[in-house]
Amino acid sequence: MVKNKLSLSFVFRCALWIALSYSFVGLASFYEKNKIILHFAYALNTFLTANLLISIGRFLIVSLYNRKHANHDVRGNFVLGISRVATVLNAGMIVITLMVALGIDPKEFITSMTIVAMAIAVIFREYITNMISGLLVMFSDQFSIGDHIKISNYQGKIVDITLANIVVRDEDDDVVLIPNNLIFTSTMVNKSSQKSNKLIVKFELPLEKPLHVQSVENHLRPILKINKNIIWDDLFKIKVAEIGKDFVKYKIELNTISSSNKLHYQIQNEILNEILLFRTRED
The missing domain is CATH 3.30.70.100 (Alpha-Beta Plaits)
Structure with a gap:
């Protein structure tokens, strides 16, 4: 079972968020005179708010999952999937934070970039589908980190699952990066799925x-x-x-x-x- 504990960094982020939130009231006159600092403080506060909510949501979901499966041998990658989703959300919030810091309205920017975003989606279609495949893999229970798999001409032990690849260490101790899309387009054998004596x-x-x-x-x-x-x-x-x-x-x-x-x-x-x-x- 994966341990799920709130870290010291979470406590530090909470303290920083409280301090920033208080500063908007206590240092209102200072921010009024320094608009640039206000933008950066507001942007940081926006990021911390979203980051803390994501962390709390992840903690609660994983805790409930661990409690539900406390007496079961869980083979899935649910916790890994939740962590990757949290990472993607945090990355998105970093982009929004930079926009706020630079005085750009995220809503107007996204609206104006719709056509460009569609073009980017077409250009990076393979990467996007690969990332979606990675999320599907993480939330599946067909295999998990530590399993020995054979797919296409590759076989070995899964050491990590990312949004781009499944990282496999083969019999020669070489690290092989298998694109997530390959899982859904090739025949795969999981040699560890049915553990036997x-x-x-x-x-x-x-x-x-x-x-x-x-x-x-x-x-x-x-x-x-x-x-x-x-x-x-x-x-x-x-x-x-x-x-x-x-x-x-x-x-x-x-x-x-x-x-x-x-x-x-x-x-x-x-x-x-x-x-x-x-x-x-x-x-």
């Missing part, structure tokens, strides 16, 4: 040097049997999954005590290392 270890060897299955089973059996993280089954077998033109694919099915991805990777690495050691000795 079942672990399938797959590996591939050249056809010219096939594995002596029985010998490897005899090698692995005592090692896996004493592993406390594995629920041992005497029917343990190494199966041939596929035979290609120049390769043979094998798989090992095991039951573990947990569905933890970290535990599964640990066991998988141990098994593959033992197979490599066996092959080295055999050669």
Whole structure:
């Protein structure tokens, strides 16, 4: 569950907002003589008012969400989506604040820029749709940060979801930025959506040097049997999954005590290392 606490910065913003609001009464004569400072003070007050309302709204919504799902294993990105929406709203308020500070009426400016805004929307259509897709992704429960996904030619662990991209760290520890639009136009496999205690270890060897299955089973059996993280089954077998033109694919099915991805990777690495050691000795 995501922690949701009001920070010291929120307290500071509240204090600054109160001070500014009071100054419009206590320093009215000063502001009357310094119109430029008045514009900046009013602009800052406008931003702080909106910012505080957004922060309070986010805090209340997230608190209610956390309370509602306190006893459930939530996989969605609701909190992340709310945070991104709050960021977008704050960014919009910064633009409005700058207009107020410069003495520009936001309503008149937006009205006069309608045609230009439509042109901008057409030019940046891909980015806008990508951003909307990002928000849809954040509020969906199909996958979340930490899941292992495969989409198009990319696969790896989701480390972040932004308004522009899904950030994935692949098996080579490279960071791959996948555009949000790709999620809705390509087939995606979420390998973490259905967590299971079942672990399938797959590996591939050249056809010219096939594995002596029985010998490897005899090698692995005592090692896996004493592993406390594995629920041992005497029917343990190494199966041939596929035979290609120049390769043979094998798989090992095991039951573990947990569905933890970290535990599964640990066991998988141990098994593959033992197979490599066996092959080295055999050669």
